[in-house]
Amino acid sequence: MPVQLRKLDSNDADFNAQLRAVLAFEAAEDDAIDRAAAAILADVKARGDAAVLEYTNRYDQLDAASVSALEIRQDELHAALAGLEPARREALQVAADRVRAYHERQKQECGSDGFLYTEDDGTVLGQKVTPLDRVGIYVPGGKAAYPSSVLMNAIPAHVAGVQEIIMVVPTPAGVKNPLVLAAAAIAGVSRVFTIGGAQAVGALAYGTDIIPAVDKIVGPGNAYVAAAKRRVFGTVGIDMIAGPSEILVLCDGSTDPDWVAMDLFSQAEHDELAQSILVCPDADYIERVQQSIDRLLDDMPRRDTIRTSLADRGAMIKVRDMNEACEIANFIAPEHLEISAENPLQWSHRIRHAGAMFLGRFSSESIGDYCAGPNHVLPTSRTARFSSPLGVYDFQKRSSVIQVSEAGARTLGQVAAELAYGEGLQAHARSAEFRFK
Amino acid sequence: MPVQLRKLDSNDADFNAQLRAVLAFEAAEDDAIDRAAAAILADVKARGDAAVLEYTNRYDQLDAASVSALEIRQDELHAALAGLEPARREALQVAADRVRAYHERQKQECGSDGFLYTEDDGTVLGQKVTPLDRVGIYVPGGKAAYPSSVLMNAIPAHVAGVQEIIMVVPTPAGVKNPLVLAAAAIAGVSRVFTIGGAQAVGALAYGTDIIPAVDKIVGPGNAYVAAAKRRVFGTVGIDMIAGPSEILVLCDGSTDPDWVAMDLFSQAEHDELAQSILVCPDADYIERVQQSIDRLLDDMPRRDTIRTSLADRGAMIKVRDMNEACEIANFIAPEHLEISAENPLQWSHRIRHAGAMFLGRFSSESIGDYCAGPNHVLPTSRTARFSSPLGVYDFQKRSSVIQVSEAGARTLGQVAAELAYGEGLQAHARSAEFRFK
Numbered sequence: 066m067p068v069q070l071r072k073l074d075s076n077d078a079d080f081n082a083q084l085r086a087v088l089a090f091e092a093a094e095d096d097a098i099d100r101a102a103a104a105i106l107a108d109v110k111a112r113g114d115a116a117v118l119e120y121t122n123r124y125d126q127l128d129a130a131s132v133s134a135l136e137i138r139q140d141e142l143h144a145a146l147a148g149l150e151p152a153r154r155e156a157l158q159v160a161a162d163r164v165r166a167y168h169e170r171q172k173q174e175c176g177s178d179g180f181l182y183t184e185d186d187g188t189v190l191g192q193k194v195t196p197l198d199r200v201g202i203y204v205p206g207g208k209a210a211y212p213s214s215v216l217m218n219a220i221p222a223h224v225a226g227v228q229e230i231i232m233v234v235p236t237p238a239g240v241k242n243p244l245v246l247a248a249a250a251i252a253g254v255s256r257v258f259t260i261g262g263a264q265a266v267g268a269l270a271y272g273t274d275i276i277p278a279v280d281k282i283v284g285p286g287n288a289y290v291a292a293a294k295r296r297v298f299g300t301v302g303i304d305m306i307a308g309p310s311e312i313l314v315l316c317d318g319s320t321d322p323d324w325v326a327m328d329l330f331s332q333a334e335h336d337e338l339a340q341s342i343l344v345c346p347d348a349d350y351i352e353r354v355q356q357s358i359d360r361l362l363d364d365m366p367r368r369d370t371i372r373t374s375l376a377d378r379g380a381m382i383k384v385r386d387m388n389e390a391c392e393i394a395n396f397i398a399p400e401h402l403e404i405s406a407e408n409p410l411q412w413s414h415r416i417r418h419a420g421a422m423f424l425g426r427f428s429s430e431s432i433g434d435y436c437a438g439p440n441h442v443l444p445t446s447r448t449a450r451f452s453s454p455l456g457v458y459d460f461q462k463r464s465s466v467i468q469v470s471e472a473g474a475r476t477l478g479q480v481a482a483e484l485a486y487g488e489g490l491q492a493h494a495r496s497a498e499f500r501f502k
Numbered sequence: 503m504p505v506q507l508r509k510l511d512s513n514d515a516d517f518n519a520q521l522r523a524v525l526a527f528e529a530a531e532d533d534a535i536d537r538a539a540a541a542i543l544a545d546v547k548a549r550g551d552a553a554v555l556e557y558t559n560r561y562d563q564l565d566a567a568s569v570s571a572l573e574i575r576q577d578e579l580h581a582a583l584a585g586l587e588p589a590r591r592e593a594l595q596v597a598a599d600r601v602r603a604y605h606e607r608q609k610q611e612c613g614s615d616g617f618l619y620t621e622d623d624g625t626v627l628g629q630k631v632t633p634l635d636r637v638g639i640y641v642p643g644g645k646a647a648y649p650s651s652v653l654m655n656a657i658p659a660h661v662a663g664v665q666e667i668i669m670v671v672p673t674p675a676g677v678k679n680p681l682v683l684a685a686a687a688i689a690g691v692s693r694v695f696t697i698g699g700a701q702a703v704g705a706l707a708y709g710t711d712i713i714p715a716v717d718k719i720v721g722p723g724n725a726y727v728a729a730a731k732r733r734v735f736g737t738v739g740i741d742m743i744a745g746p747s748e749i750l751v752l753c754d755g756s757t758d759p760d761w762v763a764m765d766l767f768s769q770a771e772h773d774e775l776a777q778s779i780l781v782c783p784d785a786d787y788i789e790r791v792q793q794s795i796d797r798l799l800d801d802m803p804r805r806d807t808i809r810t811s812l813a814d815r816g817a818m819i820k821v822r823d824m825n826e827a828c829e830i831a832n833f834i835a836p837e838h839l840e841i842s843a844e845n846p847l848q849w850s851h852r853i854r855h856a857g858a859m860f861l862g863r864f865s866s867e868s869i870g871d872y873c874a875g876p877n878h879v880l881p882t883s884r885t886a887r888f889s890s891p892l893g894v895y896d897f898q899k900r901s902s903v904i905q906v907s908e909a910g911a912r913t914l915g916q917v918a919a920e921l922a923y924g925e926g927l928q929a930h931a932r933s934a935e936f937r938f939k
């Protein structure tokens with residue numbers, strides 16, 4: 066049974082309204098889930114390990130005697146790595162090496178150690194960059210347990226110089242994913258606990274006798290995890306709350322339509338809410354991609370998910386030209402943007418907002434998801450307008466450095482005092498004046 | 503009537519518990535305020551300008567005929583600047599120039615335009631840095647209307663290359679603060695609307711016919727504004743929700759105690775919840791600072807606020823030595839850290855967590871608050887463990903760039919396919935394989 070994607074044309078009078086309708090997505094804010102997460106957090110804060118153990122045994126059908134018993138030791142992680150079939154182990158290692166190399170470059174290019182400069186009167190100003198002490202990485206259990214996510218979350222922290230990386234991953238019914246454990250071993254994770262849900266977020270945010278409190282929690286999770294992360298924000302840092310994954314393909318009509326169809330599938334197979342959109346100036350080409358979709362879909366093991374995703378949230382947009390396609394891309398600010406075109410640079414220079422740009426027909430998003438090197442944790446739901454891929458910079462912070470010379474204390478102190486009096490803050494003014502009067 | 507600050511000694515058996523008690527601060531989460539903010543946001547989202555106008559006229563005792571009538575034109579901003587007495591205008595200009603110079607340096611040192619590199623097989627990887635299109639700056643009205651905050655919030659955005667900077671500032675009873683308007687003129691603010699509260703946050707987040715939707719909202723506000731910002735996070739970016747301001751003074755006992763006393767006052771005068779802490783290895787010196795406080799306090803116009811703040815939240819901590827002082831500073835991760843000591847660098851090198859470091863006895867915090875150059879919007883309540891001063895980087899975001907060569911599509915594609923099959927994502931694998939099979 067084929068799937069018909071919604072077709073839009075930028076020449077339609079109500080195109081903008083149609084486009085907004087296609088993009089419209091409201092993350093379901095479930096009060097019951099939020100209250101449940103809040104209650105679990107409060108309990109973990111109050112009772113620590115005892116609460117963590119109870120919730121874990123209950124929700125993950127375990128029978129652990131203590132939280133200590135929920136820790137996976139390094140030797141087990143490395144055994145999991147050694148136990149992988151060679152081809153898969155090799156692929157995981159290549160991916161980790163490339164992700165590390167890219168993030169090392171990111172650290173080197175920016176945020177290695179800030180700057181410092183001295184003014185004529187001897188006043189020194191600067192910015193010191195330091196890593197976070199300890200971070201927590203949440204890795205979902207069950208079907209969404211992705212080793213690539215372990216690499217993408219842990220390696221930037223490791224490159225940033227974070228001393229302790231604590232990973233939590235629920236293991237319902239005690240089932241452990243060897244690829245996830247192997248990825249932890251490769252990525253430089255310090256400790257792993259098989260806990261999940263809001264109780265894991267609480268343990269990482271507040272700390273328990275066994276589980277150390279972290280400074281920031283990153284990584285995707287279910288609705289309870291997301292609600293818990295929102296609530297502990299401020300006590301610890303958190304990454305963005307991720308929405309459904311999206312791909313926007315800008316194509317000039319020169320790429321094999323089967324390739325584009327499969328790229329749309331690769332996003333749609335994630336889940337029913339994922340969004341795949343093709344933008345193209347060539348109506349015939351759009352039709353050919355539709356035919357490829359119809360021909361290729363039934364062979365896909367995850368065809369049902371793909372079909373629902375494409376039918377409910379997918380779209381094919383006919384535009385006047387590639388310039389207009391770029392403008393639409395800037396409006397959508399997609400998580401993944403493929404510019405599948407001849408000489409893609411002429412178009413990518415016009416893109417202001419995108420999580421990751423895949424340039425040229427050989428740049429499939431899937432290569433970026435696993436092993437190109439850049440991070441696959443990207444801003445979703447138009448947040449690329451104001452946020453960035455997960456990176457080394459998310460595991461560093463800056464401190465301003467101000468060393469005022471005796472001469473500077475006079476010249477700057479007079480300015481500060483003048484403005485402080487203007488704001489009615491006399492102690493501010495006096496504390497500056499004391500230095501030169 | 504003198505004020506007695508709490509005295510702690512790191513030799514006390516329960517010192518850590520005492521210190522935690524001193525630092526303990528729970529931002530009051532008022533459900534009524536949160537619900538009220540949510541209702542206003544929903545109304546502004548639904549009715550736009552009509553709702554903004556109603557709430558503004560009601561809460562700010564205005565009688566505006568339209569939201570357009572609430573806009574302050576550029577000529578009025580520049581008239582306010584021209585109308586300042588020369589000394590104050592000059593001080594404001596010097597402060598703005600220095601803040602701009604520091605943030606230009608920040609942009610130049612990091613995040614000017616990312617990086618790009620080519621691998622042996624022709625695959626290109628990189629990171630593109632772009633400014634946000636449009637940002638909103640919230641400036642509180644009434645007593646907390648600080649022109650320095652306008653400079654500190656708007657200038658980094660302007661330096662980052664943000665094209666449109668929309669400032670909102672409530673004017674209860676129509677009272678405008680000329681210094682705030684003048685600061686907006688100097689800082690490069692594009693448009694100013696005299697609106698505030700949750701309705702202003704909603705207008706900026708969702709946009710109305712008159713007020714354009716922004717990509718990020720920064721700036722301090724009251725509890726309604728904070729609640730509204732939390733709720734629109736995701737639709738737009740927001741800065742940290744600021745807690746009470748804090749200063750931690752590490753002193754080796756070589757600074758005039760009056761200077762240190764006044765530095766503690768300068769924090770305490772902000773509000774009753776502000777926190778001023780002195781850490782020193784010299785018990786006699788701590789006593790001398792206490793005497794300076796007793797002698798100087800009654801002369802301060804804001805003595806009542808200072809007294810309450812110091813009595814309720816202030817502290818003086820006797821430590822074994824400056825090394826221990828640095829360790830305590832790292833635990834507290836203060837918003838403002840003064841290292842008032844001989845050769846302060848020997849100690850600042852040990853500091854991992856602080857919003858801003860003021861080195862040497864001539865570096866009063868107040869100079870940093872107004873005109874040293876670094877930003878005065880800093881992480882509070884121990885969040886310097888994982889967050890940074892407001893900076894140019896808050897108004898930029900990054901996009902990953904991936905251009906895979908035909909050769910890379912084979913080598914990388916094989917790795918991606920292997921891992922994709924391992925994760926059960928066959929469409930990911932096929933989309934990589936299509937490029938080389």
